[in-house]
Amino acid sequence: MPIKHISEALTFDDVLLVPARSDFLPKDSDLSTNLTKKIKMNIPFSSSAMDTVTGSLLAIAIAREGGIGFIHRAMPPEAQAREVEKVKKSESGMILDPITVGPDDKISDALKLMENFRISGVPVTVKGKLVGILTNRDLKFETKFGRKVSSVMTSKKLITASVGTNLSKAQEVLH
Structure with a gap:
C-alpha cells in the first residue's frame, strides 16, 4: 500500500464547533x-x-x-x-451458547459468573432444559448468598421462543 502524504493535520485544540440550528434532529444523524x-x-x-x-x-x-x-x-x-x-x-442480540447455572448452585457462585462476564442475568437449567432465570432484580435485596439459586430465581411466566427464532421475531415476542 503506497504511503499518502497528509497535507493538513488537526488536533482537538485546532477545531471549534460553534453551536447553531440544524435542519435535522440529533437522532437522525448517522455517525x-x-x-x-x-x-x-x-x-x-x-x-x-x-x-x-x-x-x-x-x-x-x-x-x-x-x-x-x-x-x-x-x-x-x-x-x-x-x-x-x-x-x-x-451483551448480544441473541446468545446461542449462554452461560447457565443450575437451581442447586449457590447464589454466590451465580453472582461471580455474572460479575465475571458483566451480565445482568443467567438462565437456570437442568439437563439443558430451562427451569428459570436469575437476574440482578432477583438479587437486589438478597443477603444470604449461600442459599440455592432456586430460592430466588424467577420460574413462572417465563417468556421463551423456539430454537431458530430470528432476532426481530424474538423482540416481537418480548414486547
Whole structure:
C-alpha cells in the first residue's frame, strides 16, 4: 500500500464547533463508519490495544455504544481469549451458547459468573432444559448468598421462543 502524504493535520485544540440550528434532529444523524470493508461501527470510536488502556471492561463499554475496543496482547493467548469471551458474552442480540447455572448452585457462585462476564442475568437449567432465570432484580435485596439459586430465581411466566427464532421475531415476542 503506497504511503499518502497528509497535507493538513488537526488536533482537538485546532477545531471549534460553534453551536447553531440544524435542519435535522440529533437522532437522525448517522455517525457510523467502516473499520474495514466488512466491519461497520455505529460510532467512529475505538480504543487502543494497550495494557493500560483496553481490557474487557472498556471493550464492553465501547461495544455497547457501537464502537470497538481492541484487547491488548500483553498477556498469554489464553488470557486474551478469556477477555474476548467476556466481551462477546456481555451483551448480544441473541446468545446461542449462554452461560447457565443450575437451581442447586449457590447464589454466590451465580453472582461471580455474572460479575465475571458483566451480565445482568443467567438462565437456570437442568439437563439443558430451562427451569428459570436469575437476574440482578432477583438479587437486589438478597443477603444470604449461600442459599440455592432456586430460592430466588424467577420460574413462572417465563417468556421463551423456539430454537431458530430470528432476532426481530424474538423482540416481537418480548414486547
